[in-house]
Amino acid sequence: MSTPIAERLGIEFPIFAFSHCRDVVAAVTNAGGFGVLGALAYGPERLEIELNWIDEHVGDKPYGVDFAMPVNYVGKGGGDEASFQSLDAMIPEQHRQFVDELLDRYEVPELPPELDDHAPVAAAGLGVDEMGPNQVQVCLDHAANVKMIVNALGPPPPYVIEQAHAAGMLVGGLCGSKVHAERQVGIGVDVIVAQGTEAGGHCGEISTMVLVPEVVDAVGPDVPVLAAGGIATGRQMAAALALGAQGVWTGSMWLTVSEADTGPEALENMLAATSRDTVRSRAMTGKPARQLRTAWTDAWEGPDSPGTLPMPLQGILHQEAGRRTQRAHAKELIGYPVGQIVGRMNKVRPSKDLVLEMVEEWIETTERLNGLLAED
Numbered sequence: 001m002s003t004p005i006a007e008r009l010g011i012e013f014p015i016f017a018f019s020h021c022r023d024v025v026a027a028v029t030n031a032g033g034f035g036v037l038g039a040l041a042y043g044p045e046r047l048e049i050e051l052n053w054i055d056e057h058v059g060d061k062p063y064g065v066d067f068a069m070p071v072n073y074v075g076k077g078g079g080d081e082a083s084f085q086s087l088d089a090m091i092p093e094q095h096r097q098f099v100d101e102l103l104d105r106y107e108v109p110e111l112p113p114e115l116d117d118h119a120p121v122a123a124a125g126l127g128v129d130e131m132g133p134n135q136v137q138v139c140l141d142h143a144a145n146v147k148m149i150v151n152a153l154g155p156p157p158p159y160v161i162e163q164a165h166a167a168g169m170l171v172g173g174l175c176g177s178k179v180h181a182e183r184q185v186g187i188g189v190d191v192i193v194a195q196g197t198e199a200g201g202h203c204g205e206i207s208t209m210v211l212v213p214e215v216v217d218a219v220g221p222d223v224p225v226l227a228a229g230g231i232a233t234g235r236q237m238a239a240a241l242a243l244g245a246q247g248v249w250t251g252s253m254w255l256t257v258s259e260a261d262t263g264p265e266a267l268e269n270m271l272a273a274t275s276r277d278t279v280r281s282r283a284m285t286g287k288p289a290r291q292l293r294t295a296w297t298d299a300w301e302g303p304d305s306p307g308t309l310p311m312p313l314q315g316i317l318h319q320e321a322g323r324r325t326q327r328a329h330a331k332e333l334i335g336y337p338v339g340q341i342v343g344r345m346n347k348v349r350p351s352k353d354l355v356l357e358m359v360e361e362w363i364e365t366t367e368r369l370n371g372l373l374a375e376d
């Protein structure tokens with residue numbers, strides 16, 4: 001099974017697996033796919049540890065690293081305004097009260113003083129300007145294995161593209177619309193991940209089925225497009241390739257594999273969820289992201305909501321509340337970014353089995369479709 005992007009990267013199957021968990025990245029890479037480490041929350045020192053670990057576990061196989069460096073967020077440009085203390089102080093009292101009342105309703109206690117240290121959190125859009133260049137440097141130091149750097153929430157900053165290209169790496173960009181894809185190709189992005197609204201995490205409004213061929217046609221035959229959003233089976237992979245994609249970019253399906261480090265409440269909620277149980281909401285980060293529907297997302301959409309805050313302020317609020325809800329095991333409030341494909345994620349299985357099952361089903365599907373051709 002080969003496509004130009006798979007050949008270029010030297011991988012067996014064009015199955016790209018986004019995960020924050022290094023064990024999943026290594027497992028998919030070793031199964032013949034291309035694991036991509038979501039590094040948003042890893043400062044440079046931690047990233048170095050994660051990449052060393054992956055290098056040790058994948059031999060000479062290639063893998064990728066993904067960042068989410070947003071184009072717009074409060075504190076852009078760095079400096080004092082971007083410090084955690086300054087951002088934290090921008091959160092209105094009304095919003096803090098709303099969260100306290102919501103958590104009280106679910107009998108979630110406050111954190112004990114020794115845990116309530118307001119430690120800086122790893123929310124999307126927090127510390128991007130300070131951390132970004134050093135994070136990228138860590139990837140460059142691992143260029144023997146790291147063959148692609150990908151960015152979400154807008155085009156990657158120019159230094160990312162320049163430095164990655166100089167090190168011989170591909171640069172990928174997540175896009176939810178044709179216009180964004182064209183813009184990214186215009187500034188030097190090599191691989192477009194066309195991500196539909198079904199996807200877990202930050203997403204646009206257009207479905208994968210509509211978006212992928214639009215993007216493929218817009219960027220032309222020389223730019224590889226990976227289809228993302230709602231893909232977890234061989235039939236869906238066959239459909240993505242039929243739409244013109246050169247591979248599939250998957251995320252949600254790796255949250256319930258045996259190697260994943262997903263917490264027990266979130267895991268239980270995902271295994272039980274149907275494809276109707278997600279919502280695209282700003283309640284987690286301040287930008288629209290698909291996630292499990294919970295009492296938290298409902299409350300922010302409800303009549304008493306003060307309205308969500310911009311990134312990263314909403315993320316700070318959400319993470320502070322998250323520390324309380326996790327500690328109290330308040331299942332109704334514990335969500336997770338996940339896509340509509342969650343309805344199929346009903347069992348915990350090893351990553352390798354999922355990769356091989358996808359490939360087998362892709363072959364069966366392709367043969368079935370070939371069989372539809374009338375013989376003359």
Ligand SMILES: Cc1cc2nc3c(=O)[nH]c(=O)nc-3n(C[C@H](O)[C@H](O)[C@H](O)COP(=O)(O)O)c2cc1C
Pocket residue numbers: 018038039040066067068150151152174195198199200201202228229230231249250251252253336337338339340341
């Ligand atoms: C838990 C989770 C976190 C995500 N975080 C990021 C991220 O930090 N950066 C990014 O580029 N994409 C992120 N995504 C989106 C994935 O890269 C991918 O595009 C998406 O999961 C594909 O759709 P699917 O969830 O239907 O497989 C995330 C997805 C999930 C499920």
